[in-house]
Each structure stands twice: as C-alpha cells, then as structure tokens.
C-alpha cells in the first residue's frame with residue numbers, strides 16, 4: 001500500500017462545510033480571529049508531521065429571496081471570515097516545515113496581484129506554499145459584492161484557464177530562477193534573465209514584468225477540487241493535488257476519471273496526488289464514539305441546513321415540497337451539491353445536510369476502526385492520502401493525531417517524519433521544488449528557454 005499523505009482542512013471562520021458546531025463545548029474556533037488559535041493548530045499539525053494545513057475560503061453568503069437570513073448571523077454560518085493568505089503569512093513564522101495551502105478564487109482575484117501574493121508567501125516560507133484553485137461556487141452573492149456581472153458555472157472554468165495562463169507566465173516565464181545575482185561589486189539582477197510577458201486572453205490581459213522574482217517552487221503547488229465534468233477537466237489539466245469529497249462508493253470511479261483527464265492533458269496519471277476528504281469521531285469504544293457524535297449533532301440547530309444549503313447552491317429547499325426529487329433542481333452555483341443527491345428527495349437532503357453539510361459521513365468508532373476505514377478506502381480507491389475535515393476543532397485534530405495516526409504509522413502507511421524540503425517535493429514527489437516537466441505550467445519555462 002502507498003505511503004499516505006495528510007493535510008488538515010481548516011477555515012478562518014467560526015463554522016465550515018455547511019454545519020454549525022461552534023456551540024459545542026469543546027469547540028475553540030469561534031475565536032478564529034485570534035492568532036493564538038492558528039498558531040496552536042499549525043504547531044499541532046507540524047508536531048504530528050502532517051504535510052500541510054489547508055485554509056479554505058469562500059466569498060459571498062447565504063441568501064434567500066435577496067435577504068441574508070438572521071440565522072446566518074445567529075450561527076456564524078458564513079460570515080465573518082479572515083483572509084487566509086494573511087493567516088498563512090503569520091503561520092510561516094510560527095512553523096518551519098509545515099505546508100500552508102491558501103484558497104484563492106479565479107473569479108474574484110486579479111491574476112497580477114494574486115501572483116505576487118502567492119510568490120511572496122512562497123519566498124518567505126522557503127517553498128512551503130500551495131494554492132487551492134477555486135472558481136467560487138457561492139458566486140451569486142460574491143459577484144454582487146464585487147460589483148461584477150454573474151458568470152455561469154462552466155464559463156467560470158474558462159475564466160480559470162485564462163487566469164492560470166497569466167499566472168504561469170508571471171511565475172515561470174518572467175524572472176528566471178538565477179536572475180538575481182546580488183553581487184555588491186557587480187549587479188543585483190541580470191537584465192537578460194528578466195523577461196516581459198504579454199497576455200491577451202478572453203478574460204484577462206497583462207503586459208510587463210512580474211512583481212516578484214522566481215520563488216523557491218516557482219508555481220505554488222496547485223490544489224483543486226472541482227468535481228463537475230468541467231471541473232474535473234480543469235483539475236486533470238492543472239491540479240497537482242486533487243481533493244475529492246462525497247460518497248466513498250463513488251471514489252474509485254472519480255479517481256479513475258481524474259487520472260484519465262490528466263493523461264488526456266499529456267500528463268502522467270500518477271503525477272496527480274488524489275486525496276479524499278475524511279471525517280472521523282473517535283472514542284475509546286464504539287458506543288462512546290457514537291455518543292460523542294450525537295452530542296455534536298445536538299449542538300446544532302436544525303434550521304441551519306436550509307440557510308447553509310442555499311449558500312452553496314442558491315436554492316431554498318424550504319420552498320419545495322419535501323417529496324420533490326432532487327433531479328428536478330438545477331443551479332449555476334455548485335452543481336456537485338445537487339448532483340450528488342440524485343435519487344433522493346428534498347426532505348432527505350435537509351436531514352443529511354443537518355448532519356454532514358458538504359462533508360462525507362464521518363467514521364464513528366474506535367481509533368482502530370478509523371485506521372481500518374482509511375486503509376480500506378485508500379486501497380480500494382487508489383488514493384494518495386486524506387484531507388482531514390474536522391467536525392469540532394481542535395478536538396477532532398487532537399483525536400486524530402494522538403489516537404489514529406500512531407496506528408497508521410505502526411502499519412507503515414504514514415511517514416514518521418518530513419521528507420523533502422519544499423511542499424512539492426514532499427507531496428508530489430518531484431525531484432526538485434519546481435513543476436514537473438509534463439505540467440502545462442512548465443511550458444512557459446520551456447518557451448523561455450527556446451527564446452534565448
């Protein structure tokens with residue numbers, strides 16, 4: 001069995017993933033605005049030798065008929081948040097080896113300034129940064145806030161392709177890795193190694209010179225989680241680490257489909273690392289774990305489900321009869337969150353969403369049960385690792401690192417220590433910190449060489 005990789009999914013807000021567990025007595029993330037919270041979590045990840053801390057992000061909020069529901073504020077469901085890139089910058093100083101993955105939207109960011117922000121993080125962290133590329137499923141309210149017109153689902157991915165081209169040009173094609181000489185008796189940078197970029201795309205234009213020099217990884221490690229047909233094509237083309245959510249029974253097919261997209265894009269099937277989101281509730285006995293899970297469910301108000309489903313899809317499930325088949329619903333927001341419930345009714349989905357939100361069902365049991373489930377799933381679905389999606393923080397992470405991880409280490413499927421300096425070497429297994437040659441971003445480097 002492969003050596004598994006692990007990341008911790010976090011979110012700089014009180015709740016995430018469509019549930020609202022902030023009232024649980026063990027939860028500390030209601031104080032997510034405090035740096036102390038983030039340093040504690042990051043150090044816990046680093047001490048446990050998790051590969052990375054993943055900072056999710058969203059723009060927008062849940063709205064029904066043009067109004068934000070009071071429950072969204074009462075439960076801290078969507079707003080407020082912090083900027084994940086700034087949290088990551090603070091955590092660079094609190095850690096030395098941990099990867100830090102920042103979510104950034106190709107719909108709402110500007111590629112030129114975004115490229116600089118990510119390169120800055122990559123420089124100051126010495127190559128420990130990743131970018132979770134999102135097209136923003138919660139687009140309807142977000143574009144209003146930005147004063148932009150709405151962009152339909154598949155077109156957002158066309159926009160993302162164009163965005164990638166600009167940032168590849170800036171990261172890979174502008175400053176050569178050895179452009180800086182810092183020779184006090186000579187010159188600071190070699191002008192022959194600093195190239196002008198030109199980009200005239202369907203959505204973005206950029207001309208001139210990148211604001212930052214070539215960073216340790218050049219391009220940050222690219223993470224992606226789109227699961228619609230268009231999202232998978234995008235992920236197969238650009239993603240180096242793909243996250244899958246949803247049902248374990250569908251994972252093997254999803255993994256095969258993503259690897260096939262990568263091959264169609266001219267990449268090696270195993271150059272993508274595929275990780276599944278994974279939740280667990282651990283107890284000394286199965287009964288204790290079940291009771292622990294029940295207390296988590298009891299800490300949440302059932303009304304949260306309607307508001308939170310609306311945030312992901314723009315659909316108000318309370319306005320449909322409970323027996324309406326989900327196949328009758330359509331959204332231009334996250335299609336995955338409608339398609340994954342095919343065969344169920346609106347009433348079924350409201351119950352499911354209350355318990356799990358966008359997360360898969362947690363494995364509830366002893367640490368041995370959880371380790372068994374992870375090994376079985378990884379083998380059956382050909383996974384490279386797991387993105388741990390906690391239900392109550394920091395309790396979920398403490399339980400995993402103290403109880404489950406030692407078992408996985410004993411079984412020889414989790415590394416004892418970090419290997420490789422940069423996040424890319426460690427996670428993707430590249431021989432150097434930069435993109436593999438078969439990655440589309442590397443072509444911008446090759447063009448540069450050809451032009452010389």
Ligand SMILES: Cc1cc2nc3c(=O)[nH]c(=O)nc-3n(C[C@H](O)[C@H](O)[C@H](O)COP(=O)(O)O)c2cc1C
Pocket residue numbers: 055056057058059103132133134135136137138224225226227228229230231232243244245246277333334335336337387
């Ligand atoms: C594990 C995981 C983490 C995700 N994190 C984010 C996130 O931080 N921000 C975001 O806007 N979307 C996030 N998503 C959603 C995906 O980027 C994507 O929009 C979603 O899977 C729907 O895909 P589709 O648009 O191709 O249908 C995440 C999805 C998964 C499975």
